[in-house]
Amino acid sequence: MNPVRDFCKERMLSKGLEEAFVQYCKTHIAEIYGIRMFDTLSLVGDKINRKEIDDLWNRFIMDMRDALSQEKVS
Numbered sequence: 001m002n003p004v005r006d007f008c009k010e011r012m013l014s015k016g017l018e019e020a021f022v023q024y025c026k027t028h029i030a031e032i033y034g035i036r037m038f039d040t041l042s043l044v045g046d047k048i049n050r051k052e053i054d055d056l057w058n059r060f061i062m063d064m065r066d067a068l069s070q071e072k073v074s
Helices: 003-010 015-033 037-044 050-069
Strands: none
Touching: 003 015, 003 050, 015 050
16 A cells, blocks of 8 residues: 555545545656656655645545536636
């Protein structure tokens, strides 16, 4: 396991929500460390701490809220 997946399991997230959050984390970590996305959690996952995961979760929720609240433009 890795800390991000452990976080998801602790919160008993649905598989779909877990996968969305894992991808969100991968993208964020890839941008920060300048590494390929498919390597991110395997290379950096064990170095990410709980505070960083909590911060990413909060950003994920905020981004989802913003995306869902945007008005559709026809």
